[in-house]
Amino acid sequence: MNAPVENIRFSRRTLLKGGALVVSFALSGRQTSAFAQGVTSAPRRLDAREVDAFLAVNGDGTVTLYCGKVDLGQGLRIAIPQIAAEELGIGIEKIKYIEGDTALTPDQGRTSGSTGIQRGGMQIRQAAATARKAMIDLAAQRLNLKPEDLISADGEVRPKAGGAGIGFASLLGDHQFNLKLDPHAPLKDPASYTIVGKSLPRPDVAGKCLGTATYVQDFALPGMQHARVIRPPAIGATLVSVDEDSVKSLAGVRIVRIENFLAVVADGEWTAVRAARALRAQWSDAAGLPAQDKLAETLRTAPGITDQALVTKGTAVSPLPPNARTLTASYFWPMQSHASLGPSCAVADVRADAATVWTASQGMHDNRVTFARFLGLPEDRVRLIYLEGSGCYGMNGHEDAAADAAIVSRAVGRPVRVQWSRADEHGWDPKGPPQLLDVSGAIDADGRILDWRTEMWIPQTTKGLPNIPLLGPQAAGLDHIVGLNTGLISQNGDPPYAADHIQVIVHWLKETPLRPAPLRSPGKPANLFAVECFTDELAAAARIDPIAFRLRGLKNPRGIELIQRVATMMKWQTRPSPGADTSAAVARGRGVSYVHYKHAETLVAMGIEVAVERASGAIKVERVFCAHDCGQIINPDGVHAQVEGAILQTISRVLMEEVKFDRSRVSSVDWSSYPILRFSDLPKLEIDLVDRPDQPPLGAGEATCAVVGAALGNAVYDATGVRLRTVPFTPERVKAALNGKAS
Amino acid sequence: MPSYNLTINGSARSVESSDADKPLLYVLRGLGLTATKFGCGLGQCGACTVLADGAAVQSCQITVADAQGKKITTLEGLGSAAKPHPIQAAFIENQVPQCGYCTSGMIMSAAGLLSKNPKPSEDDVRSALEINLCRCGSHVRVVRAVMAASGQRG
Numbered sequence: 001m002n003a004p005v006e007n008i009r010f011s012r013r014t015l016l017k018g019g020a021l022v023v024s025f026a027l028s029g030r031q032t033s034a035f036a037q038g039v040t041s042a043p044r045r046l047d048a049r050e051v052d053a054f055l056a057v058n059g060d061g062t063v064t065l066y067c068g069k070v071d072l073g074q075g076l077r078i079a080i081p082q083i084a085a086e087e088l089g090i091g092i093e094k095i096k097y098i099e100g101d102t103a104l105t106p107d108q109g110r111t112s113g114s115t116g117i118q119r120g121g122m123q124i125r126q127a128a129a130t131a132r133k134a135m136i137d138l139a140a141q142r143l144n145l146k147p148e149d150l151i152s153a154d155g156e157v158r159p160k161a162g163g164a165g166i167g168f169a170s171l172l173g174d175h176q177f178n179l180k181l182d183p184h185a186p187l188k189d190p191a192s193y194t195i196v197g198k199s200l201p202r203p204d205v206a207g208k209c210l211g212t213a214t215y216v217q218d219f220a221l222p223g224m225q226h227a228r229v230i231r232p233p234a235i236g237a238t239l240v241s242v243d244e245d246s247v248k249s250l251a252g253v254r255i256v257r258i259e260n261f262l263a264v265v266a267d268g269e270w271t272a273v274r275a276a277r278a279l280r281a282q283w284s285d286a287a288g289l290p291a292q293d294k295l296a297e298t299l300r301t302a303p304g305i306t307d308q309a310l311v312t313k314g315t316a317v318s319p320l321p322p323n324a325r326t327l328t329a330s331y332f333w334p335m336q337s338h339a340s341l342g343p344s345c346a347v348a349d350v351r352a353d354a355a356t357v358w359t360a361s362q363g364m365h366d367n368r369v370t371f372a373r374f375l376g377l378p379e380d381r382v383r384l385i386y387l388e389g390s391g392c393y394g395m396n397g398h399e400d401a402a403a404d405a406a407i408v409s410r411a412v413g414r415p416v417r418v419q420w421s422r423a424d425e426h427g428w429d430p431k432g433p434p435q436l437l438d439v440s441g442a443i444d445a446d447g448r449i450l451d452w453r454t455e456m457w458i459p460q461t462t463k464g465l466p467n468i469p470l471l472g473p474q475a476a477g478l479d480h481i482v483g484l485n486t487g488l489i490s491q492n493g494d495p496p497y498a499a500d501h502i503q504v505i506v507h508w509l510k511e512t513p514l515r516p517a518p519l520r521s522p523g524k525p526a527n528l529f530a531v532e533c534f535t536d537e538l539a540a541a542a543r544i545d546p547i548a549f550r551l552r553g554l555k556n557p558r559g560i561e562l563i564q565r566v567a568t569m570m571k572w573q574t575r576p577s578p579g580a581d582t583s584a585a586v587a588r589g590r591g592v593s594y595v596h597y598k599h600a601e602t603l604v605a606m607g608i609e610v611a612v613e614r615a616s617g618a619i620k621v622e623r624v625f626c627a628h629d630c631g632q633i634i635n636p637d638g639v640h641a642q643v644e645g646a647i648l649q650t651i652s653r654v655l656m657e658e659v660k661f662d663r664s665r666v667s668s669v670d671w672s673s674y675p676i677l678r679f680s681d682l683p684k685l686e687i688d689l690v691d692r693p694d695q696p697p698l699g700a701g702e703a704t705c706a707v708v709g710a711a712l713g714n715a716v717y718d719a720t721g722v723r724l725r726t727v728p729f730t731p732e733r734v735k736a737a738l739n740g741k742a743s
Numbered sequence: 744m745p746s747y748n749l750t751i752n753g754s755a756r757s758v759e760s761s762d763a764d765k766p767l768l769y770v771l772r773g774l775g776l777t778a779t780k781f782g783c784g785l786g787q788c789g790a791c792t793v794l795a796d797g798a799a800v801q802s803c804q805i806t807v808a809d810a811q812g813k814k815i816t817t818l819e820g821l822g823s824a825a826k827p828h829p830i831q832a833a834f835i836e837n838q839v840p841q842c843g844y845c846t847s848g849m850i851m852s853a854a855g856l857l858s859k860n861p862k863p864s865e866d867d868v869r870s871a872l873e874i875n876l877c878r879c880g881s882h883v884r885v886v887r888a889v890m891a892a893s894g895q896r897g
Contacts, residue, residue: 209850211819341877343783422787637838641841672787
């Protein structure tokens with residue numbers, strides 16, 4: 001805590017002005033702002049087209065990596081160094097790693113869409129390959145040998161034939177590479193990998209288990225105050241009056257009111273909590289939300305819909321043959337919350353001419369633009385520094401808390417920490433939007449798909465929106481953006497199976513009830529829930545086994561292999577669904593589903609076995625089987641952990657999760673009104689990771705989420721003969737469906 | 744200002760608070776013991792779990808006044824890098840945490856369980872950890888690590 005505040009307030013400009021030194025930011029110990037000075041001899045370059053933006057060879061022979069993508073617990077802190085160490089030819093213990101700091105790391109885009117490895121990691125692989133080639137060329141001159149007679153290994157370049165090599169530090173002599181990333185720099189042959197493909201432990205795990213990790217929630221600055229922001233009781237309400245006397249009995253409390261932005265600030269955190277509870281304020285009434293029980297109809301009939309034919313494949317069979325069978329069904333996925341375990345938190349130090357913000361945001365560089373805008377500062381006077389927070393799966397309240405902290409810090413002229421409450425997080429985090437899908441299809445007498453049509457009602461991301469709008473700047477009347485950002489939620493609306501004619505129509509909505517944001521695997525859990533359940537509906541109508549039905553319509557050999565692997569793992573019995581004993585008191589069944597994510601990325605096949613208790617409507621997920629192909633695997637245990645998490649989190653979303661609201665506000669604001677999966681709900685998991693070292697590595701964080709709902713719905717149908725088309729599958733909903741009421 | 748005498752991680756600490764109802768969670772974090780996490784303040788999630796006289800309790804639900812006379816143990820007091828508690832060692836070995844925000848509470852609940860029941864069944868582990876929520880989905884590894892820490896295969 002004894003680092004002078006000025007030390008932390010350097011911007012990129014002062015960095016460059018400083019000339020030779022780069023001061024790298026690192027945390028040591030806990031609740032300290034220790035700024036370890038990892039010194040290299042070059043000024044930082046941040047242009048992501050340049051090698052020097054990503055890596056620096058230090059005088060002591062170590063290499064520092066600068067990664068613009070951040071680690072949210074998904075393991076980039078080990079996977080990215082593995083990629084770079086492998087490609088450079090240096091031991092992983094020689095790699096230093098700096099992530100997510102707008103003053104130090106290049107802009108590699110948001111850490112979202114499972115792009116950490118497949119885009120961020122591949123940029124760094126190319127930077128490392130370019131660097132390796134450059135160092136081999138330098139060594140060739142020095143040793144008077146041909147580059148092809150040299151190898152790079154163990155942090156030096158040496159003759160293949162043996163003999164003394166030259167260390168990286170001696171080769172570079174503290175110089176920069178001054179090279180653009182070379183897309184043609186030769187990459188190592190995966191057959192020679194010694195670091196990529198190994199389950200090396202993540203460097204952050206020990207600290208998390210020993211209590212020494214510093215989360216953004218744990219970060220403190222000298223002179224820092226604690227603030228709580230008071231959100232309105234109704235969305236869109238305006239602040240009428242504040243009774244300052246209501247917190248008078250609490251010593252040292254200051255009220256910050258800027259238009260409709262209201263906060264209390266105190267030296268101690270508990271005092272800030274008490275003040276937030278005690279403060280009386282009058283707000284206007286607002287009731288702009290639709291009726292929850294009519295949400296699906298509201299989407300279908302919303303004003304200002306624009307239609308787009310997203311996919312058209314083949315030609316319509318017209319007229320359909322007389323023995324064709326036509327089916328239609330409507331699927332609904334509710335609004336869901338990130339439901340981060342820890343409410344969002346951030347620390348900001350805003351001065352007249354510069355701002356530093358410590359945040360767990362997944363979009364450091366994006367948000368620098370937003371923060372500069374509402375603070376009225378030049379971008380190069382705003383620095384965002386990443387600190388891990390509670391897990392986030394797209395965008396939770398982290399950025400809002402950071403904006404809150406910046407607004408309050410500027411108002412009080414001190415560093416400020418803002419911690420959201422549980423009700424703030426559940427009530428105000430941006431939500432995964434509701435999705436309505438109608439699917440219709442026709443099959444011939446042999447069960448071949450003649451026609452498939454998906455229609456989806458989903459909100460449209462506002463064109464050109466630089467970022468997701470934040471609550472604080474809007475409430476305080478500061479410069480802010482208006483619009484929607486959902487992530488790419490329209491993909492995978494078409495089945496991957498052969499059909500004479502496929503159409504996907506999107507009815508783009510201008511509005512959605514609550515502020516949306518990408519939520520893990522944006523839109524795809526709903527789209528695949530509809531597409532892969534409806535595939536089973538067609539298979540059942542044709543009296544064909546669900547796996548046989550899929551395999552005869554699928555061309556992708558990697559996909560076929562995954563489905564076959566799941567069938568083997570499950571000891572799948574070939575027969576149509578439903579099973580024979582659908583009226584048992586506890587009915588058991590199995591279901592499968594499959595995705596080729598965005599028709600271009602990771603492939604996943606899933607099988608689920610369930611037991612459905614008729615009397616209560618409770619679904620017990622007993623076993624989950626997952627075959628997963630994300631191309632080249634960098635760290636198998638890391639991928640395994642991501643797949644485990646994706647399965648369990650999505651089971652939770654499918655069985656339990658729905659944001660509840662009245663006409664004014666979110667009403668599911670704690671863990672009893674928004675329950676998530678607990679240990680008693682835990683199924684057995686069997687995960688089969690297919691490694692393809694010769695293929696590009698693809699994302700592992702999202703694709704698995706896409707298939708869980710459909711496999712579960714298909715298993716419930718197999719068990720009971722009843723089709724669930726609305727998430728979540730609560731016991732009440734299951735019981736109603738078993739009793740013949742609409743699901 | 745009234746002061747309260749607490750025993751935290753084996754050390755006697757005197758803590759001043761104008762509010763006898765201040766939750767122990769805020770006392771601990773104010774002392775720099777930030778491994779104990781704020782999750783809900785409602786006793787619903789287990790993120791703030793600590794040991795009080797060896798039993799797992801949610802520190803957001805105990806007041807500073809009630810904590811007097813009890814031996815409080817937080818994750819920092821359970822073990823260290825040089826000498827981790829067997830549960831901490833097993834969590835590291837099994838690479839349990841993802842974001843890790845729930846991990847402190849998970850380990851403390853497990854420590855409470857193993858102090859009463861050194862050889863729990865998997866069902867015992869699940870039931871002792873039922874209060875502890877995890878959003879990243881690390882549950883399978885949690886159970887495996889607690890079983891390993893008790894010298895059993897999970």
